[in-house]
Amino acid sequence: MRAWLNGQLLDDPAGATLSVTDHGFTVGDGVFESIKTLHGEPFALTRHLARLARSASGLGLETPDEAEVRRGVAEVLAGTDDPLGRLRITYTAGPAPMGSGRGDGPATLAVAYSALAPMGASAAVRTVPWPRNERGAITGLKTTSYAENVIALAHASKRGASEAIFANTVGNLCEGTGSNVFYVVDGELRTPTLASGCLAGVTRALVLEWSGGVEVDEQMGEVAERMSEAFLVSTTRDVQAISRWDDRELPAPGPVTDECARTWARREAEHRDP
Numbered sequence: 001m002r003a004w005l006n007g008q009l010l011d012d013p014a015g016a017t018l019s020v021t022d023h024g025f026t027v028g029d030g031v032f033e034s035i036k037t038l039h040g041e042p043f044a045l046t047r048h049l050a051r052l053a054r055s056a057s058g059l060g061l062e063t064p065d066e067a068e069v070r071r072g073v074a075e076v077l078a079g080t081d082d083p084l085g086r087l088r089i090t091y092t093a094g095p096a097p098m099g100s101g102r103g104d105g106p107a108t109l110a111v112a113y114s115a116l117a118p119m120g121a122s123a124a125v126r127t128v129p130w131p132r133n134e135r136g137a138i139t140g141l142k143t144t145s146y147a148e149n150v151i152a153l154a155h156a157s158k159r160g161a162s163e164a165i166f167a168n169t170v171g172n173l174c175e176g177t178g179s180n181v182f183y184v185v186d187g188e189l190r191t192p193t194l195a196s197g198c199l200a201g202v203t204r205a206l207v208l209e210w211s212g213g214v215e216v217d218e219q220m221g222e223v224a225e226r227m228s229e230a231f232l233v234s235t236t237r238d239v240q241a242i243s244r245w246d247d248r249e250l251p252a253p254g255p256v257t258d259e260c261a262r263t264w265a266r267r268e269a270e271h272r273d274p
């Protein structure tokens with residue numbers, strides 16, 4: 001693990017000091033990005049930094065200084081050459097009074113990095129009983145308030161799955177705890193619209209750009225009944241076939257998933273910052 005905090009590369013990442021009143025720590029008043037690295041180079045950094053800025057302004061935080069974030073990323077990655085790694089950028093409101101009211105900062109900016117083991121080629125997923133709120137104040141923002149995802153993932157994991165799938169409050173398919181979902185009906189590639197409340201995933205956008213697909217909102221039950229194959233997409237999963245969705249076994253990969261995964265691998269090798 002390598003880490004950088006508020007302008008400084010840390011000798012001992014475990015010894016970093018954050019204020020106990022940091023509003024990110026006390027109430028989840030912060031935003032973050034997870035970024036894949038390939039041989040020490042970030043993938044799609046510009047898209048991730050744009051989303052970091054969007055998430056920050058969605059929370060009413062000042063936009064982070066992009067040059068400073070890029071400096072943190074470069075310092076953390078200097079000299080690393082792992083085939084696969086993960087950067088985590090966290091930006092919070094900083095020190096604040098002990099309540100929901102925000103203080104005057106200054107904001108906290110941290111960049112951490114560690115090597116990453118490749119994900120498996122397929123995953124089992126489990127629908128969870130709690131809805132994603134598509135109309136909430138933080139919908140679509142990548143905030144550090146991720147406890148709902150923690151609970152959902154633990155629920156799925158206890159039932160033998162490695163990702164949890166949410167429907168939204170009107171029962172439409174939404175997303176995973178850290179992934180977007182694509183599925184195939186009658187040969188057509190589909191994914192929920194952003195109005196479903198899902199995060200505007202960087203991987204989702206690139207798959208739509210590179211492989212096509214229709215954005216549509218459909219009831220979870222209808223998706224489950226009609227899909228012939230499905231896959232997860234995210235920064236750490238890329239295109240990952242779903243082998244089991246609740247009690248339904250699926251081909252993993254199905255033909256459309258296989259094609260999307262191949263396209264992903266080819267395009268990713270061509271562009272580091274698409």
Ligand SMILES: Cc1ncc(COP(=O)(O)O)c(C=O)c1O
Pocket residue numbers: 034175176177178179180198199200201202203204233234235236
């Ligand atoms: C809730 C949620 N949905 C979707 C995604 C996938 O987004 P990306 O492709 O940008 O990693 C993530 C990423 O971690 C996420 O946290």
